[in-house]
Amino acid sequence: MAAPVYPPKPSPGDRVAVVSPASGLPGLFPRPFDLGLARLREEFGLEPVEYPSTRTMNATPRQRADDLHAAFADPDVKAVFASIGGDDQITVLPFLDRELIRAHAKPFFGYSDNTNLLAYLYNTGIVGYHGGSVMVQLGRPVAMDARTVDSLRAALFTPGPYELRPVDRWSDVESDWADPRTFTRAPETRPGTGWSWLNADRVVEGRSWGGCLEILAWLLMADREIAADPSVYDGGVLFLETSEGLPSATEVFQVLRCMGERGLLRRFPALLMGRAKTWSFERPNGPQASAQYAADQRAAVESALKTYAPDTMAVFDVDLGHTNPQLVVPYGGLVRVDGPARRIVVTY
Template identity: 70%
Template sequence: MIEPAYPAKPSPGDRVAIVSPAAGLPELYPLPYELGLRRLTEDFGLVPVEYPTTRKMGTSPQERAADLHAAFADPEIKAVIASIGGSDQITVIPHLDAELIRANPKPFFGYSDNTNLLDFLWRQGIVGFHGGGVMTQYGRPGAMDPMSESSIRAALFTSGPYELTEPARITEVNRDWADPATFDAEPATEPATGWSWHRADRVVEGRSWGGCLDIVAWLMMADRIAPPETYEGCVLFLETSEELMSADEVYFTLRCMGERGLLRRFPALLMGRAMAWSFQKPLGPAERERHRAEQRAAVLRALAEYAPDTMAVFDVDLGHTEPQQIVPYGGVVRVDGPARRVTVHY
């Protein structure tokens, strides 16, 4: 296994690739996409470059792989940013030219279905960045969330330590991207409940691996992950998507990681605050809290059975959360239990 290395960062004025390796959803929802591009240009000083499949639904895995090859191979492109996630990026990975991408390492930003590509980059020795989607974080109605923006700026432009912090308020209920009125104001927020710690009696520092648990399950089923010993001493980070995995599904997936001899390799786990609302499952406040509590219990059950010494931090704002803080995929993460601090290295 190649030790992941951080690729060079872009600077304001640089060209960055905007790609849709999971799904061309900008075609269906142009409002958050165009807003995200505008903020990348006006607020971040970058020059977005689109590719043939960026805003086109129904493209083939080979076509999306070709866009990634073009983005990584172009010396004028200094970073690659996903427009959004999707559901079939796993079919793109076999078409990627690993040698080409290893020879042209660049920061890649994305999450959700982009866990597939982040894991691929990890296996090529390239640190990626879990988070920072064009339509979701840059294209947030009204304004970017300040905590999300701060983390994205640090991950995009700087190197070194960055402390993840607990937000005062969070957003759980979204509005229709097809309605222009959605973008007239920021989404409603509600008080955050904070993080909770399990076995916080030590300090763990290691390379990170994980991502969206829905996709990690697929990676195991497709036999895309490395041998379990590869992850020894790494910091695991996981989160769940708008599919709202049930507590049973969470437990069963972690159980499979345990049976594979994988779960116990991680001395620390960062568990993202569970997404608990979607348009398909518009849960009320009490139901949302119940959903999160049941997921936490499922994780603790799996840890008790397969990784009893692993330290865990629950409800961290990463992945499908708002605000969202960037986690370097393959980068260094320090989890300080006694001090109740989590520091990532961008």
């Protein structure tokens, strides 16, 4: 399989599609969605275009696929944004027209359940972008995080290298989108912890692959968008993160064990492990429980690596997933992980 190629980038003033290939939550929570649309216009100079199921809860997989086809096929639309994630985008994949999307390649931005579509684009030969949902990153109360803005702007408009750096402050605690007061207060943040490195004695440069670990597990179970020959991933950079579902350390290990048994883990000489999201409305962990959850998850990842990929270089607590700020990672794009220099440089 040939390496994915970067689609042309938009320019300020261009139209961009906003779709809901995972969940129609904009229909339930219009405040963060409309705020995100306004920021696309005001912060990035782009004109968002909605599609029939963008604000529709329980749209069928066919309807969501039709919106994606319309967005990619429209010559006046220069990029595609997911409104948010969800939990059933895997059902959309069988309805997608791979040749149509390949013929009209565009940058796609999304994460979480959108790992499905990012993996699909990877196998279609198109670099996607893991990050930047309209409701979460763009719709953040009061203001977008400056680090998120900088990364997203670079990914949108600037081809070439971009250095990811540890963040000074971060957060993973959310407020109720149904409460108008949520949008009058900036989210509370806590001090950053920096990155932590394992086997950092080499430089690895390769194409990235991965995404949300829970979604990758579903793709593995359904045998969709996972290469039958794992050697296609040789030399790549694996990146993983976990969601507000807060999978247990045991569950994280079990998914990685299955990836190891399938021969996947050892293909990647470098792993970027996203900072663990440790809080959810169902499990509002305090500081001590949050720290323990993150430590247990790291131990699970290290245990799986020790068994299946003992020489893999790993970087922990990279801000690339469900925590805020969020750094955009090109999916299928070039990533350079420099262990001795403790640097990560992606190519947008």
